[in-house]
Amino acid sequence: MSTEARKPPPQIALKLRRALGGKAGWNGVAVQLAFAAILGWMAYEIISNARANLENQHIAAGFGFLRNNAGFDVNQTLIPYTGSDTFLRVFVVGLLNTLVVSVVGIVFATVIGFIVALCRLSPNWLLSRVGEIYVEIIRNLPLLFQLLFWYLAVLAALPNPRQSISLLGIAFISNRGLVVPSPIGESGFVPFLAVLAFGIVASLALRIYARRALYQYGHMIRIWPYLLALLFGLPLVTMLIFGLPFTFELPQLKGFNFAGGSRIIPEFVALAVALSTYTAAFIAEIVRAGILSVHKGQMEAGSSLGLSRGTTLRLIVVPQAMRVIVPPLTNQYLNLTKNSSLAVGIGYPDLVSVFAGTSLSQTGQAIEIIAMTMAVYLLISLFTSAVMSVYGWRINRSLGA
Amino acid sequence: MTDITASSFVRQDLVAERPAPVKTTGFVGLVRTRLLSSPTNILLTILGALLLWYMVIPAFRFLLVDAVWTGKDRTACLPENAGYVVGACWPYIQAKLPQLIYGFYPEAERWRVNLTFILAAVLLLPLLIPRLPAKGLNAGLFFFALPVVAFFLMHGGGITGFGLSWTAGLLQLFDDSVIGAGQVLVSLGKSSAIGPLLWVVGNFIVLVGTAIQWLIFPLTWLRDQIQASSQSVWIDFAITTIVVSLILFFLGGGMRTGWRALATSIATFIGMAIVIKLMGLDHGGLPIVDTRLWGGLLVTLVVAVTGIVTSMPIGIALALGRRSTIPLIRIFSIAYIEFWRGVPLITVLFFATYMLPLFLPGNFTVDGLVRALIGIALFTGAYQAENIRGGLAAVPRGQGEAASALGLSWWKTTSLIVLPQALRHVIPSLVNSFISLFKDTSLVSIVALFDLLGSLRASFSDPVWSTPSTAFTGFAFAGVLYFLFCFGMSRYSLFVENRLNAHRRN
Structure with a gap:
């Protein structure tokens, strides 16, 4: 008799059943078939109805309209654009406007959010109440409400350009927007940029080198004087050699309006202010929760090892808090980007406003335009969540190691 | 044994009384420890006080002290007439209050x-x-x-039929669509490379459609007979009551245990009959008010409540679908949730307003408000699904296994054991979603519906009330309303959370 252990039966049918129908087996397969039939029927209905409706309205389906002339103006463009450009260019202009307001909003929201979080965490009772009031008021009012408040009430109540409020004499706020000095490139601009880029790359390399020396050989290398020299010293030296990289053209009041400088349209100001103050309230709560999530014992353990308070914060508390803070923080950044679509409510020319709004009403290509708009936001959020899963994976790996 | 007190290392006299510790409780203690404990702290206190001073005092002055309380039109709120810088212009709110609450509702x-x-x-x-x-x-x-x-x-309006007529109508629509699809396939088969296959499938679908047509023929015939009679609603109602009650009776266990289901069903139908009779739905009902006339707080509340009510079943179904092991259903749920969560609500509203009408049959028009409601339900459903999924994950596996061990089916396990516990876990996050839904209702003003914010914005352009402080007054009023609703909801959610976690404390 053979004494070898018998192999388990291959159970191909079982595995197939599991793969096709899940735990429910053949019943699951039947459910799927019925579900697929319903989906297929709905898809068929949608397509045939859409085709019939488009035929009735004499609209040609497809993306050919993107090559047609748009024929309308956009009041803020980052790339050259005139009314005779195509709808594709309108799309790009809108997308860039969305991105620029999102980036500005994210920067300010992070700064304000951290300040408010520090206020709320402050041992000072009054200051923490102020932070709490801010968070409660901002979080319980709709964003569109705040946006309209800034645009229709606050900015509209500002004086006209002649009596505009001066900020240190270089920037002016009026009901026509914000006028700031505009940089003008000079001869030294290119070398300056090149040296700055070199400085950044070199400092990153230096930091990686110092890290490796610390972790692998235990050598502590002090790099900050070199970093200072690379990041500030070198560009300064280039400026001395090649002349100023750029000069600022200051806005001057001439007649009823400003000459010189660049004007930031009031819609942009209102949108950036509303987005950043609104998101800041959420960021403040996230940061507060993150810092509170680090156990008190960590701080005590750090000081019992002889680390100074600053070093303990930098090396022990903040890294652990960041692990809790970063995922919801990214989520808020994503929300801010999506919320920037509210621009359509005040007429800031973002993607939704110029593309899904004006272009849609001019061409009637509802399906293509809305699909493209949705796809842009979907891609942004899928990309962010992909980055976040890589981040989560790295965090888990470094914790497991 | 020596007296221990005699040893030299034991203290012989009493320690002098120390002064009482600095008071750290109460108002004085609070001021001492948390306001003025150190120079930095004093500085921070001054900073906080200044911030409050510059926020609270102007707001207070604007809302109460410098406000104008009575007047007929803008002249009362102009600084020239009042003699001082006017704060809030409350007569404006008074005049616009009906519009802010009802819109243009007659x-x-x-x-x-x-x-x-x-x-x-x-x-x-x-x-x-x-x-x-x-x-x-x-x-x-x-x-x-x-x-x-x-x-x-x-909205008003009445009904011409009841359950039976509606079922017959729906089935007929479905059947027409099936036969139409089959015919399209047959006609495609003539010009395609895989023509014969398409032809066979198309003819098969047409055959199925015809079979269904014969199957539902008694129903449609009955519907036509009922519609021809004078008391169509009530005959239909009676038939529906009998059929539904009998079905529930047999599903509930027949002669053995079905009586309870029967009684519930009959009671429900009697309730419906009373409502139909009271509102006169069988002969036209109340006069119809077109939803284009709705506005103000009315629309805000309608959108919010409908969103809350409809998003829950969608969310539960998607959450269960995402946890299901059946591949197609899981994939569909994931795709659906990730899609709607990835796009901004405003594009969803644009989708519902401009794209949805294209997807429906040409003779089928959907009201603007309903379109927005559909968009919001689809959108919020995806968010609720993620909340509920968190709750489902928090229910221990043993609960479902214990239910299966008792012989409960999947449906019973889910609806009686798992879901109740899961929903309990996520009440706070559900309420948070409701709050953000309530805030998001303001977006419908962008697709030409006049909710509270939309009506407010429309009222700014009224020349009768255009003063420098009109906009601020309007925003103050609407802001207080929004704040009350959202803050109330969040406080209630805290209360429920504390109540649910009462057993976890100490």
Whole structure:
């Protein structure tokens, strides 16, 4: 008799059943078939109805309209654009406007959010109440409400350009927007940029080198004087050699309006202010929760090892808090980007406003335009969540190691 | 044994009394420890006080001290006439209040809106107080009966048939669509490379469609007979009552245990009959008020409540679908959730407003408000699904396994054991979603619906009330309203959370 252990039966049918129908087996397969039939029927209905409706309205389906002339103006463009450009260019202009307001909003929201979080965490009772009031008021009012408040009430109540409020004499706020000095490139601009880029790359390399020396050989290398020299010293030296990289053209009041400088349209100001103050309230709560999530014992353990308070914060508390803070923080950044679509409510020319709004009403290509708009936001959020899963994976790996 | 007190290392005299420790409780203690404990702290206190001073005092002055309380039009609120820098212009709110609450709802019919508000409040309040009994009945009335009653009350109009006619109509629509699809396939088969296959499939579908047509023929015939009679609604109603009650009776266990189901069903139908009779739905109902006339707080509340009510079943279904092991259903749920969560609500509203009408048959028009409602339900459903999924994950595996061990089916395990526990876990995050939904209702003003914010914005352009402080007054009023609703909801959610976690404390 053979004494070898018998192999388990291959159970191909079982595995197939599991793969096709899940735990429910053949019943699951039947459910799927019925579900697929319903989906297929709905898809068929949608397509045939859409085709019939488009035929009735004499609209040609497809993306050919993107090559047609748009024929309308956009009041803020980052790339050259005139009314005779195509709808594709309108799309790009809108997308860039969305991105620029999102980036500005994210920067300010992070700064304000951290300040408010520090206020709320402050041992000072009054200051923490102020932070709490801010968070409660901002979080319980709709964003569109705040946006309209800034645009229709606050900015509209500002004086006209002649009596505009001066900020240190270089920037002016009026009901026509914000006028700031505009940089003008000079001869030294290119070398300056090149040296700055070199400085950044070199400092990153230096930091990686110092890290490796610390972790692998235990050598502590002090790099900050070199970093200072690379990041500030070198560009300064280039400026001395090649002349100023750029000069600022200051806005001057001439007649009823400003000459010189660049004007930031009031819609942009209102949108950036509303987005950043609104998101800041959420960021403040996230940061507060993150810092509170680090156990008190960590701080005590750090000081019992002889680390100074600053070093303990930098090396022990903040890294652990960041692990809790970063995922919801990214989520808020994503929300801010999506919320920037509210621009359509005040007429800031973002993607939704110029593309899904004006272009849609001019061409009637509802399906293509809305699909493209949705796809842009979907891609942004899928990309962010992909980055976040890589981040989560790295965090888990470094914790497991 | 020596006296221990005699040893030299034991203290012989009493320690001098130390002064009482600095008081750290009460108002004085608070001031001492948390306001003025160090120079930095004093500086921070001054900073905080300055911030408050520059926020609270102007707001207080604007809202109360410098406000104008009476007047007929803008002249009362102009600084020239009042003699000082005018704060809030309250007569403007007074004049615009009907518009902010009802929109352009006809004045003579506003009692209908008020009645609906009262009904909703009467049903909602006992639902929110945990101590009161009969939550099931209460919730059923609020979530199922109230929306229907509210629709007929606020929109008006009547019904011409009931369950049987509607079922017959739906089945006929479905059948027409199936036969249409088959015919399209057959005609495609003539010009395609895989023509014969398409031809066979198309003919098969047409055959199925014809079979269904024969199958539902008794139903459609009965429908036509009923529609021809004079009391069509009531005959239809009676037939529906009998059929549904009998089905429930047999599903509930027949002669053995089905009596309870039968009684519930008959009671429900009697309730429906009373409502139909009271509102005269069988002969036209109340005069129709087009939803284009709705506005203000009315639209805000309608959108919010409909969103809350419809997003829950969608969310539960998607959450269960995402946890299911059946591949197609899981993939579909994931794709659906990730898609709607990845796009901004405003594009969803654009989708519902401009794209949805294209997807429906040409003779089928959908009201603007309903379109927005559909968009919001689809969108919020995806968010609720993620909340509920968190709750499902928090229910221990053993609960479901124990239920299976007792011999409960998947449906019973899910609806009786897993879901109740899961929903309990996620009440706070559900309420948070409701709050953001309530705030997001303001977005419908962008697709030409006049909700509270939209009506407010429209009222700014009225020249009769255009003063420098009009916009600020309007925003102050609407802001207080929004804040009350959202803050109230978040406080209630905290209260429920504490109540649910009462067993975890100490």
